[in-house]
Amino acid sequence: QVHLVESGGGSVQAGGSLRLSCAASGITIRNECMAWFRQAPGKAREGVAIIYPVGGATYYGASVKGRFTIVQDNAENTVYLQMDSLKPEDTAMYYCAAGGRCSIATADAPAYWGKGTLVTVSA
16 A cells, blocks of 8 residues: 655745655555645645656656755665745645556646645745
């Protein structure tokens, strides 16, 4: 059974940083696409970042490119999302996702989801 457990969310002022963690069990992350999505109140779930299993290539959504970084620790079976230069519009529930179709273009792509961690950025 696959479990993805996010942590690291919280409240921060604009311009600040947070690092989210996603601890995986039931899968080996180096063999899977691992991704982060987010969902703000009243908005659709949006793909943020993805890391691919072969070569570790990464891809980011346009709204976070240059500010967020996705990395994985295979020894810990954990994926991280380093978020810098945070903006109020980054406020959302952040979800870890794994497997399925390797894409952040649609929330239908991943096979597995965590329950999310809340990030609030104040102006």
